[in-house]
Amino acid sequence: MIALACDHTGVALKGELAKMLDEMGLEWKDFGNYDAANRDDDYPVFGYRAAQAVASGECDRGILICGTGIGIGIAAGKVKGIRVCTCSDVYSAELSKRHNNSNILTMGARVVGTELAKMIARHWLTAEFEGGRHQRRIDMIERIENGLDPEA
Ligand code: RB5
Numbered sequence: 727m728i729a730l731a732c733d734h735t736g737v738a739l740k741g742e743l744a745k746m747l748d749e750m751g752l753e754w755k756d757f758g759n760y761d762a763a764n765r766d767d768d769y770p771v772f773g774y775r776a777a778q779a780v781a782s783g784e785c786d787r788g789i790l791i792c793g794t795g796i797g798i799g800i801a802a803g804k805v806k807g808i809r810v811c812t813c814s815d816v817y818s819a820e821l822s823k824r825h826n827n828s829n830i831l832t833m834g835a836r837v838v839g840t841e842l843a844k845m846i847a848r849h850w851l852t853a854e855f856e857g858g859r860h861q862r863r864i865d866m867i868e869r870i871e872n873g874l875d876p877e878a
Contacts, residue, residue, distance in 0.1 A: 727755055727784065728747055728787055728788065729784075729785035729830075730747075730790075731757040731759075731772040731776035731790045731791070731798070732758075732759055732772060732798070733767050733768070733772060733791075733792045733798065734763065735793040736759075736791025737761065739833075740756070740791050742844065750851070757775040757776040769792040769797045769798040769801060770797070772798065774805065777803075777808045780807075780808060781808055787831070789833075792835070793837075795832040798832050802830050808829060808830055809830070809864070809867070810832055811831055811850070812832045812834075813833060813846050814834065814838050815846070816846055819849050819850040820849045820853045823850055823853035823855060824855060824860075825855075826863075827855040827861075828850070831847060833847075
């Protein structure tokens with residue numbers, strides 16, 4: 727199950743990504759926003775809801791959209807257990823899974839076009855975490871998250 731979320735800037739792109747997930751045979755759940763006209767919405771709300779769903783195991787991963795991908799990514803990354811990659815290129819998206827085991831991808835609806843966003847998401851969704859030395863580094867990130875020195 728893929729968590730989808732966006733603020734008003736990302737409603738159209740989120741819809742295109744949902745269609746792509748349907749074509750890939752992947753289930754998704756939409757955590758809002760649903761209203762592209764509501765410029766008063768707050769991206770942390772939607773980032774938090776989707777990140778909580780991933781952290782709790784309700785969803786396996788998430789794809790989140792705001793204007794730049796940055797704000798919603800910062801918000802989602804505050805949830806324990808969430809590793810966000812904010813991407814506007816395919817290489818970073820793929821490597822963020824292979825090396826960093828990212829569990830949330832964010833993109834900027836005002837940064838990437840629809841087709842590039844879909845390509846980035848496809849690469850991210852199909853890449854596999856490589857484990858090994860990369861797992862050691864993820865463990866270090868978890869120690870930091872728990873207020874510990876990564877080498878402790
Ligand atoms: C909304 O105007 C914009 O600030 C938001 O979508 C996002 O880009 C924040 O990081």
